[in-house]
Amino acid sequence: MADAFSSLSRRGLFHAGVALGTAALLPGAAQAAEAAPAAGTLSLKGKTIAISVAGTDHFFDLKAYQAQVETVKELGGTPIGLDAGRSDKALVSQLQTLVTQKPDAVIQTLGTLTVVDPWLKKLRQAGIPVFSVDLPSANVINTATSDNFSLGAQLALQLVSDINGRGNIVAFNGFSGVPVCEIRYTQLRTVLKYYPEAKIIQPELRDVIPNTVQDAYAQITALLAKYPEPGSIAAIWSAWDIPQLGATQALIAAGRTEIRTYGVDGTPEVLALVKDPKAPAGAVAAQQPSVIGRTAVLNVARYFAGETNLPSQTFVPAIIANKANAGEVQRQLGQA
Amino acid sequence: MPPRAVPDRVAIERGSKPLFQRALLRRTGVRFGGERSSALTVLAAPDLAAPPVSRIARAIRVTAGLRGAGGLLLILAVLAVFAVRAPSFLDPANLGLILSQSAVLGILSLGLTLVLITGGTDVIAGGIDLSLAGTLGLSAAVFAGLNQAGFGDPACAAAALGTGLAVGLVNAGAILLLRIPPLLATLAVMNICAGLELVVTENSTIPAASPLIDALGGTGPLDIPVLGYLLLALALGLAALLRVTPLGLRAEAVGGHPAAARAAGIATGRYVAGSYIASGLLGGVAGIVSVAFLNGATGGSSEMLLPVVATAFLGFMVSRRFVPTITGTLLATLFLGSLTNGFQLLHVSTYWVNGIEGALILAVVGAGRVRGRAA
Structure with a gap:
């Protein structure tokens, strides 16, 4: 995807604002979504970069992973692609092996913080620079x-x-150990604090990996049987959009399309459901996984070029796609 | 039960009594599918039994030795390639890593090996413990859950081991008292474990930190992680128990020919029950090891099931007599661990590794069988 853009347009887009340190969310008609920032004179020639990822079975992880591998190659480096396949044991093993393998840098994508952090620390103590995605x-x-x-x-x-600030909200909260999911959930709670008539149904649901879609479908179908009255559930929220996909399909199957679903990532199937006026997908926060992955590698290259004062987080803009602008967002992300 | 004669290794191997001849033939029939007919022919003509059986037994021993050698040679060749292409492969620290990364899989596979030895290796009717991965997940969850609730190491460890023990007892009860085939009984218990694990963890990761976790997660002498030493100690301890005491031979007799073993005075039920209980306990140990490895209890333990079964059966290929053995299982575990580690050192993308691993396992098994037929 990144290669579809010439380096010239990349540079232009880079300067247009998809860059380091911008905390801004793109407004509805944003420019330059999912366009790759330019590498400029950065180089990873002769460097071996380990790309360790918790899994590549979802749209976000796969795109972020592919962009990292491609960007390392583009900059002349050697990527070591390590996909833990959603197994924490495999993830810890591959990070452990990296401590003895001593690549020039490690980029860790996603993972449960308590599981991976001790090994990121060991890598750091071994003098290996560690970067991360999400x-x-x-x-x-x-x-x-x-x-x-x-x-x-x-x-x-x-x-x-x-939902006009009132009603019951179903929340999938199975991955509170993943920092980015925890942040999104905390933001939901913070907003809801000011809407006392909107409540999260207890107990919250637990989304799972693997079989996320089927599991969410089954859980929502069961919950709909428990809340058969139209209006008894107003919305379904999940910290990413694969549970949202299963939930939306369950709502369609049960004919409960008055309920709206919300999630994060911008997986193409979900974005298409948000665009579909008849589907009950309310909105999805569309991320730019390829840009995020590429940005991580560019940061590694900047570090090797002597930029040691990198910010602790580089924010890549995300767009809220809703019923009104989903088609536009699809085009910007190259999904149309 | 009054004490009765117990078969010794010499008696079984020489086939000096008709009973043990039958036991041997039955076992060879089971384990060497192709030779079953010749074994049965001998059974049908008991007059000829004594001299030919010893010749057959010798031939079988030679054949089995070669079969093991074929697999072993290929394993050594693969490891040699790693050592040449990635010199850091043979670093003591890296070998220690392989040991510790293999600890959970290895301990579970040792448990399954005990069940296979005692229950017989017929996939459908023999011994099998499918609940091992579930036991791992549940006992890890129990340990981490109690740790989070503020309990000390002794209580957490006792509860985790107790969980394993309880699972073993349920398996033994279902198989021996209710007469449910092991495949189905342990499958059901696996589901019970997975369900209880979800109840304890609510399907989220439970972090754990304690002096025991730190100690197990640390590094011992020679830069080798403590978990590596633990795996070696357990394997050597079990191997010694089975070789030095009569337990091993009797367990093999129970697995090879239960009727013959019973007739010889072995309390077969106790051995079978014991194997499931020991397997459950090892599942509990693996749970604690897993918490130490991952600094908590995380989901996904069910994915260990197939690797455990594959490892235990791959262990046959590197055993001299083509039977489940502790050392064979340990070697198979370390081989699989070396593959994952070696490919990472060679910068081979993970996407390739699963396929290559599968092909290599097939090759190791195949090498064993081809060598066996050629002899």
């Missing part, structure tokens, strides 16, 4: 990520606006 930690030099504080608040505001 994983803020004291042991990484820089994490490339969406601004989950802003997008979490924006998504929550879209939700309460769509």
Whole structure:
């Protein structure tokens, strides 16, 4: 995807604002979404960069991973692609092996913080610079990520606006150990604090990996049987959009399309459901996984070029896609 | 039960009594599918039994030795390639890593090996413990849950081991008292464990920190992680128990020919029950090890099931007699661990590794069988 842009347009877009340190969310008609920032004179020639990822079975992880591998190659470096396949044991093993393998740098994408952080620390202590994607930690030099504080608040505001500030909300909260999910959830709670008539149904649901879609479908179908009255549930929220996909499909199957679903990532299937006026997908916060992945590698190259004062987080803009602008967002992300 | 004669290794191997001849033939029939017919022919003509059986037994021993050698040679060749292409592969620290990364899989596979030895290796009717991965997940969850609730290490460890023990007892009860085939009984218990694990963890990660976790997660002498030493100690301890005491031979007799073993005075039920209980306990140990490895209890333990079964069966290929053994299982575990580690050192993308690993396992098994037929 990144290669579809010439380096000239990349540079232009880079200067247009998809860059380091911008915490801004793009407004509805944003420019330059999912366009790759330019590498400029940066180089990773002769460097071996380990690209360690929790899994590549979802749209976000896969795009972020592919962009990292491609960018390392583009800059003349050697990527070591390590996909833990959603197994924490495999993830810890591959990070452990990296301590003895001593690559020039490690980029860790996602993961449960308590599981990976001890090993990120060991890598750091072994003198290996550690960077991350979507994983803020004291042991990484820089994490490339969406601004989950802003997008979490924006998504929550879209939700309460769509339900007029009242009603029961179903929340999937199975990954509170993943920092970015925790931030989005905390933002939802913060917004809801000011809408006392909107309540999260207890107990909250737990989304799972794998079989996320089927599991969310089954859980929502069961919950709809428990709340058969139209209007008894106003919205369904999840910290990413694969549970949202299952939930939306369950609502369509049960004919309960008065309920709206909300999530984060911008997986193409979900974005298409948000665009579909008949589907009950209310909104999705669309991220730019390829740009995030590329940004992480560029930061590694900047570090090797002597920029040691990198910010701890590099924010890549995200867009809230709702019923009104989903088609436009699809075009910007190259999904149309 | 009054004390009765117990078979010794010499008696079984020489086939000096008709009973043990039958036991041997039955076992060879089961384990060497192709030779079953010749074994049955001998059974049908008991007059010829004594001299030919010893010749057959010798031939089988030679064949089995070669089969093991074929697999072993290929394993050594793969490791040699790693050592040449990635010199850091043989660093003591890296070998220690392989040991510690293999600890959870290895301990579970040791448990399954005990069940296979005692229950027999027939996939459908023999011994099998599918609940091991579930036991791992549940006991890890119990340990981490109690740790979070403020309990000390002794209570957490006792509860985790107790969980494993309880699972083993349920398996043994279902198989021996209710007469449910092990495949189905342990499958059901696996589901119970997975369900209870979800109840304890609510499907989220439970972090854990304690002196025991720190100690297990630390590094011992020679830069080798403590978990690596633990795996070696457990394997060597079990191997010694089975080789030095009569337990091993009797367990093998129970697995090979239960009727013959019973007739020889072995309380077969106790051995079978014991194997499931030991397997459950090892599942509990693996739970604690997993908490130490991951600094908490995380989901996904069910994914260990197939690797555990594959490891235990791959262990046959590197055993001299083509049977489940502790050392065979340990070697198979370390081989699989070396593959993952070696490919990462060679910068091979993970996307390739699963396929290559599968092909190599097939090759190791195949090498064993081809060598066996050629002999």
